[in-house]
Amino acid sequence: MRRFLVLGVLALLGPLLLYSPAAPATESADKGVTIAYEADRRDAGFGDFAATVSMTLRNKAQSESRREMSIKVLEGGSGDDGDKSLIRFSKPGDIEGTTLLTHSRKIGNDDQWIFLPAVKRVKRISSTNRSGAFAGSEFAYEDLVNQEPDKYTYAWIRDEDLNDGPAFVVERVPVYDGSGYTRQVVWYDKAEYRIQRIEYYDRKNELLKTLNISGYEKYLGQHWRAREMVMVNHQTGKSTTLVWQDYKFATGLSEVDFNKNKLRNAR
Amino acid sequence: MRGVCQTRVGNRRRLRRTLGRAARIVIKSAHQSVAVTRFRVTRLLPFFLMLAALAAPGAAGAVPVTVSGYAAAEVRFFPGDPADSAQKSGRLSPSLALQPEFRAEWNGGRDRALIRPFLRLDGDDAERTHADLREAYWLRDQGSWEVLTGLGRVFWGVTESRHLVDIVNQTDLVEHLDEEDKLGQPMVNLTLFQSFGAVSLFVLPGFRERTFPGRRARFRGALPIASDEPVFESPARRRRIDFAARWSNAFGAWDVGATLFHGTGREPRLVPSLDGGGAPVLVPHYDIISQAGLDIQYTRENWLWKLEALGRRGNGKRFAAMVAGFEYTLFGLFGPVDLSILAEYLRDGRGAAAPATSADDDLFGALRLTFNNASSTTALIGATVDRSSGGAVLRFEAQHRLSDTWSLGVEAWGFTGIPASDTALAGIRRDDFVQVRLQRSF
Numbered sequence: 001m002r003r004f005l006v007l008g009v010l011a012l013l014g015p016l017l018l019y020s021p022a023a024p025a026t027e028s029a030d031k032g033v034t035i036a037y038e039a040d041r042r043d044a045g046f047g048d049f050a051a052t053v054s055m056t057l058r059n060k061a062q063s064e065s066r067r068e069m070s071i072k073v074l075e076g077g078s079g080d081d082g083d084k085s086l087i088r089f090s091k092p093g094d095i096e097g098t099t100l101l102t103h104s105r106k107i108g109n110d111d112q113w114i115f116l117p118a119v120k121r122v123k124r125i126s127s128t129n130r131s132g133a134f135a136g137s138e139f140a141y142e143d144l145v146n147q148e149p150d151k152y153t154y155a156w157i158r159d160e161d162l163n164d165g166p167a168f169v170v171e172r173v174p175v176y177d178g179s180g181y182t183r184q185v186v187w188y189d190k191a192e193y194r195i196q197r198i199e200y201y202d203r204k205n206e207l208l209k210t211l212n213i214s215g216y217e218k219y220l221g222q223h224w225r226a227r228e229m230v231m232v233n234h235q236t237g238k239s240t241t242l243v244w245q246d247y248k249f250a251t252g253l254s255e256v257d258f259n260k261n262k263l264r265n266a267r
Numbered sequence: 268m269r270g271v272c273q274t275r276v277g278n279r280r281r282l283r284r285t286l287g288r289a290a291r292i293v294i295k296s297a298h299q300s301v302a303v304t305r306f307r308v309t310r311l312l313p314f315f316l317m318l319a320a321l322a323a324p325g326a327a328g329a330v331p332v333t334v335s336g337y338a339a340a341e342v343r344f345f346p347g348d349p350a351d352s353a354q355k356s357g358r359l360s361p362s363l364a365l366q367p368e369f370r371a372e373w374n375g376g377r378d379r380a381l382i383r384p385f386l387r388l389d390g391d392d393a394e395r396t397h398a399d400l401r402e403a404y405w406l407r408d409q410g411s412w413e414v415l416t417g418l419g420r421v422f423w424g425v426t427e428s429r430h431l432v433d434i435v436n437q438t439d440l441v442e443h444l445d446e447e448d449k450l451g452q453p454m455v456n457l458t459l460f461q462s463f464g465a466v467s468l469f470v471l472p473g474f475r476e477r478t479f480p481g482r483r484a485r486f487r488g489a490l491p492i493a494s495d496e497p498v499f500e501s502p503a504r505r506r507r508i509d510f511a512a513r514w515s516n517a518f519g520a521w522d523v524g525a526t527l528f529h530g531t532g533r534e535p536r537l538v539p540s541l542d543g544g545g546a547p548v549l550v551p552h553y554d555i556i557s558q559a560g561l562d563i564q565y566t567r568e569n570w571l572w573k574l575e576a577l578g579r580r581g582n583g584k585r586f587a588a589m590v591a592g593f594e595y596t597l598f599g600l601f602g603p604v605d606l607s608i609l610a611e612y613l614r615d616g617r618g619a620a621a622p623a624t625s626a627d628d629d630l631f632g633a634l635r636l637t638f639n640n641a642s643s644t645t646a647l648i649g650a651t652v653d654r655s656s657g658g659a660v661l662r663f664e665a666q667h668r669l670s671d672t673w674s675l676g677v678e679a680w681g682f683t684g685i686p687a688s689d690t691a692l693a694g695i696r697r698d699d700f701v702q703v704r705l706q707r708s709f
Contacts (some may be wrong), residue, residue: 057641065641089629093708094674095337095643109568111517119447120422125521128568129598132605133639158271175624178598260517261458264421265406265413267376 001094024156028102032154032170036186039193046223047251048074052246057137060237067091067135071265074253076166081108084258088266097210099266101129101258106148108176116265119123122263131180137232138209142178143200151176157185162197164213182209192216194224202235209233220249276307304499336367336383341707345485350697353491355391355483362389366401367709379406387442392484394494395441418451421469423513423526424575425564426590428611428631428651431575432560435469435511437460441478444486444680444695450475471509474499474531477551488537489694493548498538500533500555507555508533524562532556532582534622538688556581569596572613583620589613592631603639608632609649625691627682628654633662642668658685658692676704 055067068091081136082104083116089098097117104110130142152172161169167187174181184203187197188191194216202208215227229242328664343360365386372379372654384403389395404417421435436449453473482491501507508528516523535551541550558579565572576589600606610633613626616705633649646665653659661681668674678701 059641065668090335092671093335093337094668094706096708111519111566120420121424122422123425124517124566124571125567126563126569126571126596128607129596132598133603134643136427136639136643254410255587256460257462259465261460261467261515262413265379265408265415267370267372267379 020087021179023168024205028156029154031156032172035075035170035188035193036149036152036154036172039188039195042193044075044087044224046220046249046250047248048072049219049223049225050251050253051225051244051248054243054245055135055137056241056243058239058241065092067137068207072251072253072257074255074258076104076148080105080107083145084112084255085145086258086266097266101260101263101265101266103219103258104145104148106150110145113263115266118263122260124260128178129175130178138233139242142176142179142181143198143211152184159190162187167196192224194254196225207234217247219247223249224251246257271327290474295487297348327555330371330373333370335709337368337706337708338366339662339704340365341702341704344484344703345698346701347697347699349487350354350489350694351487352482354485357391360389360391360485362387362391362395363386365550377408381565392441392481394479394481394484397441397478399439399517400450401449410460412457414460415454415456417453418448419454419456420451421454421456423560423562425522425562426574426575426592426611427573427594427609427633428592428649429590429613429626430445430630431588431590432524432526432562433559433576434526434533434560435471436476437475437533439478441480450478456483464514465516467513469511470514471511471530472506472555474505474507474509476505476553477533477535479551485698485700486695488549489690490539490547490549491542492537493540493542493550496542496555497535497551498673499553501531501553503524509580520566522566524560526558526560526562528556528558528560530555532558532579532622536620536622539568554581568624569598570594575685580616580618582622584618586618586621587618588615588617588624588626590626605639607635607637613651623690625689626651626658630654644668653685653689656684656686656689657684658689658696660685660692672708674708675700675707676706678704 008247050070050072050238052068052070053237063198067089069083069087069089072086074084084104084232085102087100089095099115101113102110112125112127115122116124120172131140134141134144152174155171157169157171159166161167167189167213170186170187170188171183173183180203181200182203183201185199186195188194189196195213197213198211199207200209200211211231213226213229216224217227225244227244230239232239290568292516294410341362343366345358345360348356366383368381368383370381370394376592381402381404384398385401386398387395400418402418404415404419406413406415407694423433423435424430428668430446435454436452436573438446439448440446442448452471452475455470457621476494476497479492479494480487502519506528509528511526511528513524515527531553532555535553537549538552540548557580558577560575560577563574571594573593576587578587579585590611590613594607594609594611596605596607598605609631611631613629613631615624615627617624629651631649631651635647636645637646644667648663650662651660661683663679665677666674682692682696683698685692
């Protein structure tokens with residue numbers, strides 16, 4: 001609901017802003033916002049989906065370690081509720097069954113619980129640590145869960161070709177607390193508004209990581225999902241590859257499946 | 268020449284004797300574990316038949332079974348002699364553990380079954396050589412409600428130094444003195460997911476006695492524990508049906524749970540007595556208790572504020588107990604490494620007629636390092652100090668994944684300044700130890 005409100009306000013204010021002696025900064029901000037909200041709008045209404053993910057961590061010496069997990073996501077409703085997600089690890093064996101439940105919020109801190117199968121314990125954890133490494137990988141929590149459009153301010157920088165197609169290049173700045181980034185540069189393809197690449201700049205505003213996303217396929221005639229995400233850390237030489245498989249939409253998930261009291265039997 | 272030959276023969280004989288003894292120990296351990304398994308499985312047979320019956324229609328459609336689990340080798344090193352000269356004073360104590368897990372689901376995941384047996388073979392303590400079914404249940408998940416039938420494991424609570432309100436499962440104390448290991452509890456558990464929270468109701472048919480180390484083993488009480496001759500307040504003894512209930516919900520930053528339990532208390536009183544041979548022993552007495560518990564966590568930014576409290580009657584005079592404290596995390600202290608500071612205060616008002624506890628008026632403090640690396644390395648160092656006696660239990664724990672299948676755990680416990688009059692800890696005050704554990708997951 002909120003995202004439609006914002007769009008509505010933009011639609012009303014857009015012409016006014018155009019008529020005013022537009023400063024280039026405002027113009028680029030508007031264009032950036034429009035692109036980001038259009039990307040969000042195009043994926044709205046997915047309802048829920050499930051997928052399996054294999055994650056390969058590589059260090060500088062190219063030695064690898066692997067994680068396997070299943071992911072379930074329920075789209076957020078109206079109000080402040082963002083998406084809800086369940087991530088259950090099946091490999092490595094010593095953390096098999098460990099499950100992370102996130103109730104994200106469009107603004108403000110998410111609610112997070114972790115299930116520890118060895119002692120069958122559900123523990124509420126702090127979600128302040130958005131910049132922390134997810135499962136020891138090069139992905140931070142904020143790279144995976146904080147994708148609500150209201151969590152950034154935007155500025156369109158330029159258009160350029162990427163991966164043989166025209167793309168918008170938009171800079172976004174996190175407005176939430178505890179981010180590890182001063183800014184991110186995002187490439188959206190013009191054809192479908194899918195994110196193709198993100199560059200992450202650290203707190204010293206130096207290039208930290210680059211994420212390349214590829215292998216998009218369309219589900220339910222509308223929702224694009226990527227097959228591969230490769231995150232390279234330029235400062236450490238480490239990288240993480242996520243391979244997404246077995247996407248399923250309209251799986252019949254509902255709010256109750258994301259209740260913390262269901263974690264002990266998560267599958 | 269002859270001399271050399273005789274020496275060799277002698278060596279060989281000694282070797283053969285040693286090997287023979289080792290083999291006998293292994294056979295004896297295996298024998299005991301089989302006996303234990305048979306005993307427990309027989310009692311749990313109805314549950315298995317029920318599970319099998321329920322699983323049968325699913326099995327007809329060839330339900331895939333997922334197998335995972337671990338095998339682990341452990342060595343404990345004791346630098347000192349035990350408190351009682353009757354206990355074994357060996358320095359090194361090896362053991363093996365195996366815990367496979369079998370999972371299946373059918374009806375699109377609406378029905379799920381899980382079986383998780385556990386086996387421990389201990390080089391020193393025949394009581395610690397034991398088998399158990401940690402879990403063996405069938406779950407019907409209807410979305411807004413679910414029913415779990417079989418042997419289950421339930422955890423209640425939020426604090427770290429003591430799991431005060433966690434009562435459904437009996438402690439498998441012979442596994443570890445940290446009381447984190449629990450025996451599978453027979454149960455029928457209905458959970459209703461409502462707008463006002465989740466309500467979970469438990470019928471608990473069948474009581475599991477606490478396991479205790481053997482007469483000559485480490486971590487024993489001040490006297491040998493006659494665990495074969497328990498005394499029950501309930502005339503139904505192990506067949507009493509107990510009841511429990513829990514409501515829990517999350518309100519923004521608050522996670523709140525309230526629990527009730529009525530039945531045979533899981534903590535026994537250890538009553539001094541004489542065994543058949545006239546030797547002094549401690550006999551476990553199990554009282555019928557009623558208990559109300561509360562657990563609250565308030566999570567805000569880097570802080571977790573925690574409270575567990577209970578009121579109980581049935582163990583002598585009615586009493587209250589609580590654990591309260593916080594966990595504060597400094598994220599990214601250096602690089603990706605997080606440092607958590609944990610502090611809790613423990614208070615227990617129980618009288619002399621209740622099971623002894625060391626947590627009557629204690630402070631707990633700990634530091635935990637989480638490395639957030641590919642090996643998921645963590646380390647914790649902490650202490651629980653008794654405010655009246657000054658006695659302290661010190662603890663160090665670290666885990667590190669060596670590869671995708673192997674992991675290593677190191678643990679060290681120390682006891683200092685514990686007076687011989689401390690009924691809960693006196694028997695283990697000389698059992699400082701270091702444990703190394705190598706685990707292979709599959």
